[in-house]
Amino acid sequence: MQKSPLTSTGEALLRGQLQTLKTSERQRLRHVLEEARAHGDLKENAEYHAAKEEQGLLEAKISYIESQLQSCTVIDTSKLNTDKAVFGAIVTLENIETEDKSTYQFVGEAETDMEQNKISYRSPVAQACIGQEVGDTVSVDTPSGQIEYEIMDIRYS
Incomplete structure (x- = not known):
């Protein structure tokens, strides 16, 4: 298992x-x-x-x-010390086209909660961001097409 x-x-x-x-x-x-x-x-x-x-x-x-x-x-995400987005990261993204900002925490599936902006580390947004750093641009495939985001901030709590 x-x-x-x-x-x-x-x-x-x-x-x-x-x-x-x-x-x-x-x-x-x-x-x-x-x-x-x-x-x-x-x-x-x-x-x-x-x-x-x-x-x-x-x-x-x-x-x-x-x-x-x-x-x-x-x-324990509070002990993570990396500049890259990994499991547990709180990532702020800016939609390059609309300039809308969104902040998500990449968590396990058991604790996913959209109302608190906690998304699964397996979600398309998280998968696009994992391994990336602040300033990187990521592309996310959505039903309405591809959306590009810039990673504005990565932090851990």
Whole structure:
């Protein structure tokens, strides 16, 4: 099985999420199930069946996060000392045509979050940037054509 990279911040977030699911969410569902059982006949008890289904989804999510944590290699990006864009880098790009700037962090797939501008190191943008330095121009193939970016900044946290 191939180990997938994960930043130390991503590992901490997954462990926190797992702890919440295992403690407070399991406890909440236990109370919901007890309450639904108190309503009587379980065969026709929609609340009970919905709670059981939610319990199954919760356990699947817990298993999924545990498997992600078991199959990862944690990389402490704060200790990286390179001028090149590599896994964990926070890279600011400028679209050469539109002059729009975007900042992304290249992270493992388990911690990808577009709302926080964390993209997979396997994404086309990250793949074009990895190994490059500030001032380099990279081309990214997109469905609407090729876009060229200049790397404006690379930093690590």
